[in-house]
Amino acid sequence: GICLGxxxxxxxxxxYQRHLLASALFCLALNYKQMxxxxxxxxxxHLLSVSLRNRSLVRGVGSxxxxxxxxxxxxxxxxxxxxxxxxxSTLQLLHRLFPFERGLFEDKVANFWCSLSLxxxxxxxxxxxxxxx
Numbered sequence: 001g002i003c004l005g006x007x008x009x010x011x012x013x014x015x016y017q018r019h020l021l022a023s024a025l026f027c028l029a030l031n032y033k034q035m036x037x038x039x040x041x042x043x044x045x046h047l048l049s050v051s052l053r054n055r056s057l058v059r060g061v062g063s064x065x066x067x068x069x070x071x072x073x074x075x076x077x078x079x080x081x082x083x084x085x086x087x088x089s090t091l092q093l094l095h096r097l098f099p100f101e102r103g104l105f106e107d108k109v110a111n112f113w114c115s116l117s118l119x120x121x122x123x124x125x126x127x128x129x130x131x132x133x
Contacts, residue, residue, distance in 0.1 A: 002029075002032055003032045006025050006026070009025050019067060020066065023043075023047065027071055028078075031079075047067055051067065052064070
């Protein structure tokens with residue numbers, strides 16, 4: 001799919017030390033499908049470590065700021081239609097992207113929480129000595 005393609009292209013750019021392009025591509029993947037949030041800690045810490053490794057503190061912080069500006073610029077361009085129409089449309093968009101009111105057993109996290117709930121129920125219903133391996 002498109003999201004995976006953008007993410008793989010961003011990983012390729014990381015391999016070739018094209019960090020700004022990788023940041024922009026990953027932002028595109030993240031805005032295309034929020035499931036890319038799973039990969040975001042890896043991208044964040046990789047870019048942070050590359051920026052701060054073997055450089056002076058000033059150059060490292062400058063690199064982090066530049067990557068941050070690319071991320072903010074990419075998000076700004078993509079979100080501009082909603083940001084310019086007012087706060088209500090922006091809040092509606094955030095509500096639709098992250099529907100926390102529906103509970104944890106909805107949408108993308110259902111598999112994890114359903115699996116966790118089975119373990120929790122087994123823990124409540126059975127004595128600890130029966131659950132030990």
